[in-house]
Every structure is written in C-alpha cells, then in structure tokens.
Amino acid sequence: MHLHMIGLALAIAIGSRMLNRTTMADSRHLPTRWHLSLIMFVVPPLLLLATAVAVVVMGPSTAHLWEGQLSYGLSLSFIVVAVGLWIHLARLVSQTLREVQRYPRQQIKAFSSDAVPEDAVPDDAVSEDAVPDLVTGRVLNVATVFSAQIGLWSSELVISEGLLRHLDEQHLAAVLAHEAGHAHYRDTFWFFWLGGLRRLTAWLPQTEALWQELLLLREMRADCWAAQRVDTLVLAESLMSVITAPLIENEAICASFSCAAPRSRLAQRVDALLDSDDNIQRALAIGGWGHPWPWLAIALSLSPLLTIPFHY
Numbered sequence: 001m002h003l004h005m006i007g008l009a010l011a012i013a014i015g016s017r018m019l020n021r022t023t024m025a026d027s028r029h030l031p032t033r034w035h036l037s038l039i040m041f042v043v044p045p046l047l048l049l050a051t052a053v054a055v056v057v058m059g060p061s062t063a064h065l066w067e068g069q070l071s072y073g074l075s076l077s078f079i080v081v082a083v084g085l086w087i088h089l090a091r092l093v094s095q096t097l098r099e100v101q102r103y104p105r106q107q108i109k110a111f112s113s114d115a116v117p118e119d120a121v122p123d124d125a126v127s128e129d130a131v132p133d134l135v136t137g138r139v140l141n142v143a144t145v146f147s148a149q150i151g152l153w154s155s156e157l158v159i160s161e162g163l164l165r166h167l168d169e170q171h172l173a174a175v176l177a178h179e180a181g182h183a184h185y186r187d188t189f190w191f192f193w194l195g196g197l198r199r200l201t202a203w204l205p206q207t208e209a210l211w212q213e214l215l216l217l218r219e220m221r222a223d224c225w226a227a228q229r230v231d232t233l234v235l236a237e238s239l240m241s242v243i244t245a246p247l248i249e250n251e252a253i254c255a256s257f258s259c260a261a262p263r264s265r266l267a268q269r270v271d272a273l274l275d276s277d278d279n280i281q282r283a284l285a286i287g288g289w290g291h292p293w294p295w296l297a298i299a300l301s302l303s304p305l306l307t308i309p310f311h312y
Contacts, residue, residue, distance in 0.1 A: 002055045002071035005304065009051040013044035017205040030272075034217045039297040041210040045197040046301040052078045054304040086196045093192065096150055100158050103138045108159070108176065109169065135176050139164070145242055147175050155188040167238065174226060174235040175242060181225030187218055216265050220272050232273045239269060 017040065052075035060068035137157030140146065145162045149155040157179055167175065182188065191214075198211045226235055 009047050035293050037210050037213045038294050043297050043301040045201040050302045051304040057308050082200050085199050105136050106139050107134045149182040149188050151188050153189045170234050171238040174230045174238040177226035177229045178222050181222035236270050236273045
C-alpha cells in the first residue's frame with residue numbers, strides 16, 4: 001500500500017514535468033508564465049514530500065514486512081535529505097551574511113533630481129514607493145561590478161566599490177531601484193525555499209529549465225518595478241553595462257542585478273523594458289504569492305496527508 005503511494009506520487013511528479021514540455025509554450029503573457037512555472041516547479045516536489053511525510057507518520061506496514069520497511073526507509077531518507085539541504089542553505093546564508101557584515105553600512109545616494117523623468121511615474125506612485133535619496137547598504141571593497149540583495153526575509157543591499165566607480169549617478173539610481181524591487185517582493189526569502197526544492201529534485205525532468213524561467217521572471221519583475229521609478233532607457237543601459245559574473249553565484253540566497261544569464265535572457269529583460277508600458281504592467285501583475293492558483297495547486301499537492309487519519 002505505502003509503496004504504491006510512493007510509486008503513484010513519483011509517476012504524477014514525473015508525468016506532470018513531462019507534460020510541462022508542451023504546456024510551457026513561449027507565452028508573452030508574463031503572469032501566465034509565472035504562475036505556470038511556479039506551479040510546475042513547486043507541486044511535484046511538494047507531492048513527493050507530502051507522500052513521504054504521510055508514509056513516515058503512518059509507520060511501516062505490517063502486512064508485507066519487506067515492503068513496509070522499504071517504503072518507510074525511502075520516505076524517511078527523503079525527508080532527512082530535504083531537511084539537510086535546507087539546513088545547508090541556511091548555513092550558507094548565515095555565512096554569507098557574516099562575511100558581508102564585516103563591511104560597515106554606508107549611506108548611498110540613490111538619485112539626483114533629474115534621475116526620474118517627470119512623465120516616467122505617476123505622482124501617487126512616486127509618493128508611495130519612490131526610492132529615497134539615500135539608501136543604506138554595505139559596500140564591498142572590491143573592483144568587481146556587483147550589486148545584490150542578500151539575506152532572507154529582511155535582506156541587505158550589498159554593492160561593490162567597482163559598481164560605484166563604474167556607473168554615474170543616474171545609472172546607479174536605476175540599479176538601486178532594481179534592488180529595491182527585490183526587497184519589495186522578498187525575493188531572497190521565497191527563492192531560499194525554491195532553491196531547496198531545486199536541489200532536492202534536481203533529478204526530476206525540467207527542474208533546471210523551470211528554475212531558470214523563474215529566475216528570469218524574478219529579474220523582469222524587479223526591472224519593471226524599478227521602471228516605475230526611474231527612466232526605462234537608463235535602466236536598460238544599466239542592465240547592459242553591469243551584466244557580468246557575480247561574486248556570489250547562489251541565486252537561492254541572493255537576488256542580484258548582475259546575475260549571469262544567457263544572451264537570450266538578457267534580451268528578454270531589455271525588450272520587456274523597452275517594448276511598451278503594457279509589458280511593464282504585465283510584469284508587475286506577476287506579483288508574488290497572492291494569486292489563488294498557486295495556493296490551490298500547493299493544497300492539492302499536500303493531499304497525501306489526508307490519508308493519515310484513515311490509516312488508523
């Protein structure tokens with residue numbers, strides 16, 4: 001019985017990812033891309049985890065001893081590996097924060113009076129969410145051009161002296177606005193958990209493709225959030241100028257303006273900024289986790305837990 005549950009969960013997880021090859025067409029509707037990618041990335045691992053938890057809670061089956069012990073051992077091992085992965089990621093976050101916190105916080109000028117065109121942002125949007133004149137962040141004493149949000153729920157802005165020397169005030173304001181977008185959406189927190197799922201189920205089909213899609217959409221969302229506060233052309237120029245190999249390459253613990261990406265992904269980010277205002281609004285409509293469809297899919301993926309009361 002328990003072994004059958006594991007087999008069924010595996011079949012559904014693999015089958016849904018294989019189906020993803022046909023459902024994830026090149027849709028230009030960014031919210032649809034986000035929700036489909038998020039659902040297809042999250043649901044299979046959660047289904048496997050929920051099945052493993054259900055089997056462990058119900059205990060080894062006594063009807064067929066070897067099957068019961070095998071299913072229990074597989075499930076317990078899967079849970080232990082999952083917990084170990086997130087502990088490892090948490091240690092990476094803690095270690096990175098300790099290294100970054102060796103550098104003092106500094107006040108960084110975000111933009112001058114001419115950094116935001118008069119017609120770029122509605123007056124009410126500026127008053128509510130505008131990037132402040134001074135931004136607090138940690139400045140790394142390195143020549144590499146780098147900027148990122150690092151941490152979990154309350155992330156810290158980290159930039160390099162190389163970035164400050166490389167960009168003028170206007171383009172620096174665009175980069176800081178992008179990083180403020182990551183902080184606004186708590187990207188470091190959510191991608192900490194998504195990064196754990198990625199490592200846990202790297203063997204499932206399409207895991208890396210879905211991960212890269214989510215990273216792209218995350219960056220496009222932050223780009224477009226920034227485009228509501230600074231000039232889009234300046235932001236696109238900053239993107240083209242700053243893209244380089246980042247100091248910290250673990251996307252699960254930092255959200256970086258200068259994250260490495262294929263040229264096609266870079267082109268998509270620039271096109272989304274320059275094509276039209278509709279693209280910006282569609283990217284902002286991605287939002288976070290407020291849409292009901294991802295939560296409904298997550299609830300369905302946890303359905304194996306409902307079998308626990310019927311076991312006794």
